[in-house]
Amino acid sequence: MNAAPADQIRLLDVQDLDVRLQQLAHKRRSLPEHAEIESLNKDYTQLRDLLVAAQTEESDTAREQTKAEQDVDQVRQRAVRDQQRLDSGAITSPKDLENLQREIASLAKRQGDLEDIVLEVMERRESAQTRVAELTERVGAIQGKVDDATARRDAAFEEIDGEVATVTKEREVIAASVPADLLKLYDKLRDQQGGIGAAKLYQRTCQGCRQELSITDINDIRKATPDTVVRCENCRRILVRTSESGL
Numbered sequence: 001m002n003a004a005p006a007d008q009i010r011l012l013d014v015q016d017l018d019v020r021l022q023q024l025a026h027k028r029r030s031l032p033e034h035a036e037i038e039s040l041n042k043d044y045t046q047l048r049d050l051l052v053a054a055q056t057e058e059s060d061t062a063r064e065q066t067k068a069e070q071d072v073d074q075v076r077q078r079a080v081r082d083q084q085r086l087d088s089g090a091i092t093s094p095k096d097l098e099n100l101q102r103e104i105a106s107l108a109k110r111q112g113d114l115e116d117i118v119l120e121v122m123e124r125r126e127s128a129q130t131r132v133a134e135l136t137e138r139v140g141a142i143q144g145k146v147d148d149a150t151a152r153r154d155a156a157f158e159e160i161d162g163e164v165a166t167v168t169k170e171r172e173v174i175a176a177s178v179p180a181d182l183l184k185l186y187d188k189l190r191d192q193q194g195g196i197g198a199a200k201l202y203q204r205t206c207q208g209c210r211q212e213l214s215i216t217d218i219n220d221i222r223k224a225t226p227d228t229v230v231r232c233e234n235c236r237r238i239l240v241r242t243s244e245s246g247l
Contacts, residue, residue, distance in 0.1 A: 033153035209235035
């Protein structure tokens with residue numbers, strides 16, 4: 001394949017821009033905010049699960065408290081009715097009076113026991129409410145950190161993407177001036193060789209594989225015409241000759 005020396009030099013410019021695009025892509029993937037957001041989201045998920053559990057406990061104890069208070073109220077109402085019967089004087093039988101007094105005493109004890117249960121449930125509910133409040137605050141704080149990291153990541157994305165657009169446009173302009181067959185070979189080699197399809201021959205060393213060429217290879221390159229597209233015998237990349245090639 002033949003190409004004018006100037007076209008081969010422009011191919012190095014294309015290569016430099018492609019390397020820059022690779023660097024920008026790597027920078028975009030490697031932003032520290034990615035790991036930060038991932039870690040924060042993990043913490044957020046764990047705290048959110050704990051918050052849901054605490055909210056469930058608070059809801060359960062609220063129902064339990066309501067039920068216990070209803071039980072106390074029922075016993076209290078029954079005791080009030082019994083006391084009213086006792087105070088009315090309508091019951092004259094000593095045995096019935098004794099039974100009623102015994103029931104009132106039993107209800108008083110039952111009410112006391114139920115009120116103790118209410119107090120115990122209230123304490124558990126207050127503890128759950130405190131836990132809910134604490135976890136709600138922590139979840140909110142983590143969400144704030146996620147939002148901040150996301151905003152920083154998005155700002156970095158915008159900056160990187162802007163530069164990518166500029167470099168891509170510049171590459172399109174320069175690539176358009178490179179012969180199609182040379183550019184096609186370059187793109188094929190770039191895909192095969194980890195993103196480097198063309199390299200400068202500097203001081204008899206291929207800048208693609210960093211290997212110094214043998215005397216035989218150097219002599220062959222010296223014999224080649226300036227418009228001959230030469231290849232590195234080690235890595236097979238396109239070798240571009242310049243005044244610094246050491247020929």
